[in-house]
Amino acid sequence: MIKANGGPSMAMKREITVTVNGQQHQSQVEPRLLLVHYLRDVLDLTGTHIGCDTSQCGACTVLLNGESVKACTVLAVQADGCEVTTIEGLAPEGELHPIQEGFWEKHGLQCGFCTPGMIMASYQLLKNNPNPTEAEIRKGLEGNICRCTGYQNIVRAVQYAAEQMRTEAAAPVGGGE
Amino acid sequence: MGVAAMVGTPIKRREDPRLITGRATYVDDIKLPGMLHMAVLRSPYGHARINGINTEAARNHPGVVAVYTAEDVKGAVGNVAVAAPLGLMEKGMGIRGPLAEGKVRFYGDPVAVVIADDRYTARDARDLIEVDYEPLPAAIDLEKAMQPDAPVLYEEFGTNVAMGIHPPTDEIDKVFDQTKADGGVVVKQRLVNQRLIPNAMETRGVVAEFRKVDKKLTVWSSSQIPHILRNILSALVGLPQHQVRVVVPEVGGGFGSKLNIYPEEMMAAYATMKTGRPVKWIEDRSENMVATIHGRDQIDYVEVAATRDGKITGLKLYGISDLGAYSQLFTDIIMIALGFPVACGAYDIPVVHISGDIVFTNKTPTDAYRGAGRPEAAFIIERAIDLVARELGKDPAEVRRLNFIKPEQFPYKSAAGAVYDSGDYEAALDKALALAGYQNLRAEQAQKRAEGKLMGIGLSSYIEACGIGPKGSAPIGLYESARVRVENSGTVMVYTGSSPHGQGEETTFAQIVADEFSIPIDNVMIMHGDTDSTPEGRGTYGSRTTAVGGTALYHAVQRLKEKMKQIAAHMLEASASDVTLEDGKFFVAGSPQKSVTFNDVAMAANFSNTLHPSIEPGLETTAFWEPLSNTFPFGTHICVVEVDKDTGEAKITRFIAVDDCGRQLNPLLVEGQVHGGLAQGIGQAMYEGAVYSEDGQLLTATLTDYAMPLTTELPDFETESTVTLSPVNPLGVKGVGEAGTIGSTPAVANAIADALGVAHVDMPYMSEKLWKVMHQQ
Numbered sequence: 014m015i016k017a018n019g020g021p022s023m024a025m026k027r028e029i030t031v032t033v034n035g036q037q038h039q040s041q042v043e044p045r046l047l048l049v050h051y052l053r054d055v056l057d058l059t060g061t062h063i064g065c066d067t068s069q070c071g072a073c074t075v076l077l078n079g080e081s082v083k084a085c086t087v088l089a090v091q092a093d094g095c096e097v098t099t100i101e102g103l104a105p106e107g108e109l110h111p112i113q114e115g116f117w118e119k120h121g122l123q124c125g126f127c128t129p130g131m132i133m134a135s136y137q138l139l140k141n142n143p144n145p146t147e148a149e150i151r152k153g154l155e156g157n158i159c160r161c162t163g164y165q166n167i168v169r170a171v172q173y174a175a176e177q178m179r180t181e182a183a184a185p186v187g188g189g190e
Numbered sequence: 191m192g193v194a195a196m197v198g199t200p201i202k203r204r205e206d207p208r209l210i211t212g213r214a215t216y217v218d219d220i221k222l223p224g225m226l227h228m229a230v231l232r233s234p235y236g237h238a239r240i241n242g243i244n245t246e247a248a249r250n251h252p253g254v255v256a257v258y259t260a261e262d263v264k265g266a267v268g269n270v271a272v273a274a275p276l277g278l279m280e281k282g283m284g285i286r287g288p289l290a291e292g293k294v295r296f297y298g299d300p301v302a303v304v305i306a307d308d309r310y311t312a313r314d315a316r317d318l319i320e321v322d323y324e325p326l327p328a329a330i331d332l333e334k335a336m337q338p339d340a341p342v343l344y345e346e347f348g349t350n351v352a353m354g355i356h357p358p359t360d361e362i363d364k365v366f367d368q369t370k371a372d373g374g375v376v377v378k379q380r381l382v383n384q385r386l387i388p389n390a391m392e393t394r395g396v397v398a399e400f401r402k403v404d405k406k407l408t409v410w411s412s413s414q415i416p417h418i419l420r421n422i423l424s425a426l427v428g429l430p431q432h433q434v435r436v437v438v439p440e441v442g443g444g445f446g447s448k449l450n451i452y453p454e455e456m457m458a459a460y461a462t463m464k465t466g467r468p469v470k471w472i473e474d475r476s477e478n479m480v481a482t483i484h485g486r487d488q489i490d491y492v493e494v495a496a497t498r499d500g501k502i503t504g505l506k507l508y509g510i511s512d513l514g515a516y517s518q519l520f521t522d523i524i525m526i527a528l529g530f531p532v533a534c535g536a537y538d539i540p541v542v543h544i545s546g547d548i549v550f551t552n553k554t555p556t557d558a559y560r561g562a563g564r565p566e567a568a569f570i571i572e573r574a575i576d577l578v579a580r581e582l583g584k585d586p587a588e589v590r591r592l593n594f595i596k597p598e599q600f601p602y603k604s605a606a607g608a609v610y611d612s613g614d615y616e617a618a619l620d621k622a623l624a625l626a627g628y629q630n631l632r633a634e635q636a637q638k639r640a641e642g643k644l645m646g647i648g649l650s651s652y653i654e655a656c657g658i659g660p661k662g663s664a665p666i667g668l669y670e671s672a673r674v675r676v677e678n679s680g681t682v683m684v685y686t687g688s689s690p691h692g693q694g695e696e697t698t699f700a701q702i703v704a705d706e707f708s709i710p711i712d713n714v715m716i717m718h719g720d721t722d723s724t725p726e727g728r729g730t731y732g733s734r735t736t737a738v739g740g741t742a743l744y745h746a747v748q749r750l751k752e753k754m755k756q757i758a759a760h761m762l763e764a765s766a767s768d769v770t771l772e773d774g775k776f777f778v779a780g781s782p783q784k785s786v787t788f789n790d791v792a793m794a795a796n797f798s799n800t801l802h803p804s805i806e807p808g809l810e811t812t813a814f815w816e817p818l819s820n821t822f823p824f825g826t827h828i829c830v831v832e833v834d835k836d837t838g839e840a841k842i843t844r845f846i847a848v849d850d851c852g853r854q855l856n857p858l859l860v861e862g863q864v865h866g867g868l869a870q871g872i873g874q875a876m877y878e879g880a881v882y883s884e885d886g887q888l889l890t891a892t893l894t895d896y897a898m899p900l901t902t903e904l905p906d907f908e909t910e911s912t913v914t915l916s917p918v919n920p921l922g923v924k925g926v927g928e929a930g931t932i933g934s935t936p937a938v939a940n941a942i943a944d945a946l947g948v949a950h951v952d953m954p955y956m957s958e959k960l961w962k963v964m965h966q967q
Binding site: 043045046050053054057058059060061062063064065066067069070072099100101103104109113116117118120122123124125126127128129132147150151152154155157158159160161162163164165166167168 | 203205206207209210213214215216218221309310389390391393440445474475476692693694859862867868870893894902904907
């Protein structure tokens with residue numbers, strides 16, 4: 014949250030410039046502001062969720078300069094000068110990335126809370142390994158926790174996406190290599 | 191029954207587009223102008239006296255608007271709601287206000303709240319509150335907490351036992367003696383159903399906004415129960431019921447942990463009323479793990495008598511329920527009201543003796559968590575069956591088959607109390623055995639054992655009672671509702687009192703409506719969660735949304751269908767009883783060439799000029815439906831496990847589940863519910879467990895210590911189903927939300943005992959524990 018001159022517990026604000034989903038933002042932030050809070054509270058991009066406080070659940074996964082990170086464990090100031098892609102920027106407005114399609118087709122979500130992070134982590138997984146085995150998919154998503162699906166349909170969703178992507182190229186808005 | 195084309199098809203969900211693009215609104219996504227943030231100060235002790243609270247520094251911190259303690263809210267906010275206080279609870283044991291007064295009784299007990307400009311400031315200021323605690327010994331071990339020398343949470347009562355049920359044992363003693371005299375066996379076992387943390391991926395949260403000008407309070411909460419929350423919260427903060435609106439936005443999982451009215455919701459409401467500004471509160475995960483209700487936590491002593499053939503003659507069960515430090519909404523009734531009545535499981539047991547105690551301890555309050563009492567009951571009886579089989583050297587599948595309630599015995603009144611609706615337990619067993627290739631598995635097991643390998647096969651033929659809840663089962667009536675409106679364009683709006691949070695009723699309810707009206711599913715919209723627009727309902731839990739909510743919807747739709755037939759009859763100059771609706775057209779049966787469309791009738795009804803004067807304009811109705819009994823899903827699960835002799839590590843190599851949830855509205859979603867249920871049941875068996883230190887610290891308070899199952903820790907599930915319609919509702923639906931969890935835990939437990947060749951091992955089956963068991967022999 015951007016604040017006026019604060020009291021004794023406030024460190025000096027830093028100015029950062031971050032490009033998120035292709036759009037550049039200039040902000041003044043406290044050094045301790047988490048990237049996930051910056052995205053959600055300052056930029057109103059609430060698709061990235063917070064599910065834990067020990068960097069395990071992966072609900073906050075975004076791409077930082079094209080590589081997946083857990084935004085709860087990155088400070089906003091660390092993203093200065095970087096490009097961030099969130100779930101909102103994975104596909105152009107009105108379109109779906111094959112990974113998103115896969116989750117829809119294969120019922121890879123129920124409550125949807127882990128889903129944006131799961132999709133972004135899947136993006137990284139398929140970027141590293143476009144033709145993963147089931148074991149590789151499970152291993153690759155070990156950093157994302159889901160309480161609803163039991164993971165089986167998530168695996169199916171990623172397999173569907175991998176199949177789709179092998180036949181067509183898809184690059185996200187503003188966050189690719 | 192007209193359900194046909196859409197119902198039963200595995201169509202993909204209409205909920206998904208907003209969820210997969212990050213455009214859904216969960217409660218932490220809500221931002222209101224002038225919104226303040228609340229942070230909660232919690233007890234670091236399991237049990238302590240509060241000798242003083244100094245909030246001055248916190249109140250003076252820049253950006254802080256207010257700090258509240260119990261003293262501030264006395265008289266202004268009521269006590270945390272308990273649906274049915276039992277025993278000493280009727281005199282106040284376990285009942286408390288939203289903030290700790292005089293004592294803290296569990297690690298995480300809320301002591302004070304800070305209201306500030308933003309979430310970081312609220313946390314900073316919270317750290318400045320000074321509390322003078324005097325630590326006390328804590329009552330942690332459940333059985334020790336019942337002893338006279340245990341630390342007492344409610345000193346005025348002198349005991350931690352809120353209530354006991356101890357009927358005379360004459361009848362069961364006779365049965366046991368007779369069975370033994372006849373050469374039968376009696377098996378006994380102590381079973382621990384360990385405390386679990388529900389850990390929905392979205393933690394709890396609330397935004398409360400009070401408009402001083404018209405004294406209207408709006409509360410957005412990540413809740414499973416919008417109407418119950420509204421009704422109770424209004425009473426607790428002293429507002430008339432009609433001046434409170436609850437809106438449930440997207441909810442990121444509940445599993446029972448959001449079937450409650452919590453202190454934080456009460457405090458956020460209080461804070462917005464005092465400050466006149468909206469107030470938001472969101473838990474972080476550590477808070478969620480200490481302050482959201484925990485599940486299970488029961489110790490059971492079971493004794494079962496059986497003839498030499500394996501026929502069970504009697505069941506004796508003594509259960510102790512760990513309530514935690516306070517009662518939340520259903521804390522005290524989980525074991526007694528939900529678990530005990532189904533203690534006999536799928537089996538025809540003539541004589542049953544059930545006793546129990548419910549006990550307060552210095553831990554987080556327990557309450558409903560996926561299954562709520564039925565997992566515990568299924569665990570007990572399914573372990574008991576295997577113990578009988580082991581004692582007699584018989585195949586556990588055959589002991590189950592011998593004791594099953596037979597299809598011709600339904601409706602079946604169990605000696606434990608429940609009346610079961612319908613079932614074909616043998617069919618599910620046989621299907622599971624076939625899917626598993628059971629005989630081959632036993633052969634494989636024999637071979638592996640000869641090679642010195644540890645392979646186990648565990649069955650579970652569970653039943654459960656859901657479709658909550660029958661008339662008379664709760665003080666407030668657990669019916670459900672639906673308001674249906676057919677608009678002039680022929681589109682249909684549905685407002686349901688159910689409150690789905692991942693279960694998919696925006697899709698499945700639309701399937702029902704589309705089929706009944708024979709219109710495209712895209713013409714149907716399902717709305718839920720807002721108490722201003724939905725009729726009075728009871729929310730989503732207890733595998734009730736389709737069985738009860740879907741039935742209310744079905745009745746509303748039938749009512750409108752009848753009215754539309756009347757209108758169509760006038761348009762067709764025919765008699766209403768001759769008119770049929772097919773493919774979106776009304777026509778006289780046998781004469782489809784002269785018809786009016788669904789849209790024609792919708793327009794006629796809404797524009798009214800052409801209606802006969804005897805017909806009221808409009809096409810809108812509200813239906814309420816209350817079941818007269820529970821529904822009873824059932825099934826057989828088979829777990830195959832291998833245990834590494836050197837490390838004790840257990841690996842589930844196969845998991846087969848055959849479940850019967852009655853009619854399936856959408857097989858894709860049914861399978862999803864089963865998968866998710868299996869994951870939680872297997873999670874309990876293999877990995878999970880909330881652990882406290884002796885002085886009451888929750889040691890498993892982050893995801894680093896509490897082992898939620900990960901992608902690499904669950905097998906591929908092999909799922910099938912049988913379909914035995916329920917006679918309880920016109921849809922024939924039993925429910926499926928909890929069944930997977932209920933059936934799977936005992937299947938794993940049975941597999942582990944089978945693998946190690948022992949009578950019983952308590953969960954979770956971590957490698958260190960299994961290694962110790964193996965090396966003690």
